[in-house]
Amino acid sequence: MTALTTNGILSSTRAELLRLRKWPAVWVTIGAWLALSLMFGYLFNYLSYTSGDSSFSTEGTTKAALLAEMMPANVPDVFVQGMPMFGGALMMVLGAIVAGNGYGWGTWKTVFTQGPSRTSVLAGSLVSVTVAVLGVMVTSLVVDFGCSLVIAGTEGQSIVWPSLGAMVESFGAGFLVLEMWALAGFVLGTVARGPALSVGLGLVWALVIENLLRGVGQLLSPVEAFTEILPGTAAGSLIGSIVGVERGGDGTPGVLDVLSGTQATWTVAVYVVVLPLVALWLVRRRDVV
Amino acid sequence: MNESVVETHGLTKRYGDRLAVDRVDMTVKTGEVYGFLGPNGAGKTTTLRMMLGLIRPTAGSASVLGQPAGRPDVTARIGALIEGPGFYPYLSGLDNLRVMARYRGLPKSTAAAALARVDLADRGSDKFKSYSLGMKQRLGVASALMGDPELIVLDEPTNGLDPAGMADMRSLIVELARGGQTVLLSSHLLDEVQEICDRVGVINKGRLLRESTVADLRGGASLVVRGFPVDATLAVAMEVAGEDAVHLDGEDVLLDVSPGQAPDLTRALVARGVDVHQIGSTERTLESVFFEMTTEKEAVS
Ligand SMILES: Nc1ncnc2c1ncn2[C@@H]1O[C@H](COP(=O)(O)OP(=O)(O)O)[C@@H](O)[C@H]1O
Ligand SMILES: [Mg+2]
Numbered sequence: 001m002t003a004l005t006t007n008g009i010l011s012s013t014r015a016e017l018l019r020l021r022k023w024p025a026v027w028v029t030i031g032a033w034l035a036l037s038l039m040f041g042y043l044f045n046y047l048s049y050t051s052g053d054s055s056f057s058t059e060g061t062t063k064a065a066l067l068a069e070m071m072p073a074n075v076p077d078v079f080v081q082g083m084p085m086f087g088g089a090l091m092m093v094l095g096a097i098v099a100g101n102g103y104g105w106g107t108w109k110t111v112f113t114q115g116p117s118r119t120s121v122l123a124g125s126l127v128s129v130t131v132a133v134l135g136v137m138v139t140s141l142v143v144d145f146g147c148s149l150v151i152a153g154t155e156g157q158s159i160v161w162p163s164l165g166a167m168v169e170s171f172g173a174g175f176l177v178l179e180m181w182a183l184a185g186f187v188l189g190t191v192a193r194g195p196a197l198s199v200g201l202g203l204v205w206a207l208v209i210e211n212l213l214r215g216v217g218q219l220l221s222p223v224e225a226f227t228e229i230l231p232g233t234a235a236g237s238l239i240g241s242i243v244g245v246e247r248g249g250d251g252t253p254g255v256l257d258v259l260s261g262t263q264a265t266w267t268v269a270v271y272v273v274v275l276p277l278v279a280l281w282l283v284r285r286r287d288v289v
Numbered sequence: 290m291n292e293s294v295v296e297t298h299g300l301t302k303r304y305g306d307r308l309a310v311d312r313v314d315m316t317v318k319t320g321e322v323y324g325f326l327g328p329n330g331a332g333k334t335t336t337l338r339m340m341l342g343l344i345r346p347t348a349g350s351a352s353v354l355g356q357p358a359g360r361p362d363v364t365a366r367i368g369a370l371i372e373g374p375g376f377y378p379y380l381s382g383l384d385n386l387r388v389m390a391r392y393r394g395l396p397k398s399t400a401a402a403a404l405a406r407v408d409l410a411d412r413g414s415d416k417f418k419s420y421s422l423g424m425k426q427r428l429g430v431a432s433a434l435m436g437d438p439e440l441i442v443l444d445e446p447t448n449g450l451d452p453a454g455m456a457d458m459r460s461l462i463v464e465l466a467r468g469g470q471t472v473l474l475s476s477h478l479l480d481e482v483q484e485i486c487d488r489v490g491v492i493n494k495g496r497l498l499r500e501s502t503v504a505d506l507r508g509g510a511s512l513v514v515r516g517f518p519v520d521a522t523l524a525v526a527m528e529v530a531g532e533d534a535v536h537l538d539g540e541d542v543l544l545d546v547s548p549g550q551a552p553d554l555t556r557a558l559v560a561r562g563v564d565v566h567q568i569g570s571t572e573r574t575l576e577s578v579f580f581e582m583t584t585e586k587e588a589v590s
Binding site for chain 2 (some may be wrong): 004007008011012014015018019022023024105106107108109110111112113114115116117120121266287288289
């Protein structure tokens with residue numbers, strides 16, 4: 001890599017970070033993730049825990065299990081369980097607006113006449129999106145621990161920390177999943193040269209079509225083989241391998257056990273490597289007006 | 290001063306079966322204000338986009354500052370506003386410039402300085418989306434000025450400005466050229482090009498019709514005389530200016546001579562008993578030249 005490229009990537013990253021940091025839409029997206037993961041991770045569980053009906057026969061075990069889920073030791077699971085579903089969807093929105101809006105606004109045109117090469121600019125933008133994804137993860141980890149500590153304190157539970165290994169595993173898997181969806185959004189926004197269509201199609205794909213295909217796959221094996229390489233399947237299975245999937249239960253939506261943890265990790269990792277290359281290939285060759 | 294900053298050779302861009310730019314050979318020289326003149330849809334923006342590497346030519350080539358167009362090290366030495374200002378609507382004017390300054394690797398203070406140069410300093414903290422068209426346009430120019438690039442490419446920078454804003458913009462451009470920067474200015478406004486440009490390239494329907502100094506393009510001024518009798522007027526005019534330099538247009542006698550010969554001509558006419566009703570100089574406007582040029586070429590092709 002030449003000095004020119006390195007400088008270009010540095011300049012571009014600094015520029016992109018500035019404009020993302022000051023973009024309300026980015027904060028709305030991140031805020032939505034935090035709100036949703038708090039609601040489904042702690043708020044609803046805590047409400048049903050405190051308002052538990054004592055005449056219910058299985059009350060004892062249910063209440064204990066509910067409480068255990070909200071304890072610090074269980075943070076590695078709670079942290080990632082929403083990621084295949086709304087976490088991924090929100091990161092896809094983030095990627096799509098970062099890449100797509102600039103075509104309608106004419107800002108990519110302006111940026112491409114500043115000096116850094118398109119490769120540098122794109123690298124800077126992708127690094128910035130990745131920083132945002134990491135920021136989301138760290139923030140939500142802190143918030144999750146905060147909630148669980150408050151609940152443990154209120155309910156007079158002794159504090160047991162999760163193992164470091166479990167933390168690292170959750171963080172790594174969660175990062176891969178969110179990053180993959182953010183990159184997928186980035187590619188879609190680049191293809192469509194705008195956020196609206198790409199977000200719409202991306203969400204329909206991730207939330208609806210993949211589910212339908214997995215349903216069809218149970219009847220037709222070629223379709224099943226196809227679904228196994230899809231991003232939603234891989235992300236869901238990766239998270240499923242961490243939090244576990246209740247057999248026949250109404251488990252967390254999007255969390256799957258279609259693939260083994262290893263296979264799921266590899267599939268997601270391939271997407272994380274290939275998607276930026278696709279974006280780069282598209283941006284380098286296109287006319288920008 | 291004769292070193293060229295921009296050179297294109299057979300530069301062509303085709304969209305489907307429309308030739309947006311058709312074999313353009315153009316040269317912009319160091320330190321000049323070059324007017325790229327043509328009506329809407331002539332191919333100005335398309336040509337400039339190719340010079341900046343935003344789009345690829347279908348054929349031909351463009352070199353800028355001695356290097357192929359679109360190379361990052363060249364682009365860094367150009368400041369450009371191409372077809373309207375493209376900025377982040379949610380950022381203030383100042384923050385938009387700061388983002389671009391970071392892309393250019395320039396210090397933060399460049400942004401505020403550029404904003405002041407286009408008289409936007411007091412509106413710098415307002416969001417770009419709240420700007421009027423004229424303010425957006427000025428922000429675009431401010432961004433092109435940051436870091437004092439060697440070449441400044443401005444694509445119809447006075448679009449959307451009111452007359453006072455246009456005048457300000459034009460004096461800013463003249464000032465830039467005085468400071469040694471080369472300015473490539475596209476425009477569909479004849480008086481604008483006539484007023485501030487050293488040389489002009491006229492483009493229509495993708496073809497560069499002519500490239501010359503503004504003065505050459507307009508041609509020299511000439512004299513027009515109305516005297517009676519017309520025959521005698523014509524005869525005297527031929528004696529003074531030579532037979533080839535004179536022709537009759539209705540009752541007006543036109544002479545291809547400098548307006549400085551008016552006193553000589555008047556004396557000669559009076560000496561021969563001609564009643565001189567009017568004598569004056571005609572100056573061709575760029576408009577008439579342009580009109581002639583575009584209709585001529587159309588008749589040929
Ligand atoms: N992206 C494009 N796709 C198709 N046609 C285009 C495109 N850009 C420009 N054109 C056509 O090329 C011609 C020249 O356009 P342009 O360079 O914008 O002219 P000007 O800037 O002189 O007004 C016009 O006929 C325009 O419609
Ligand atoms: Mg134009």
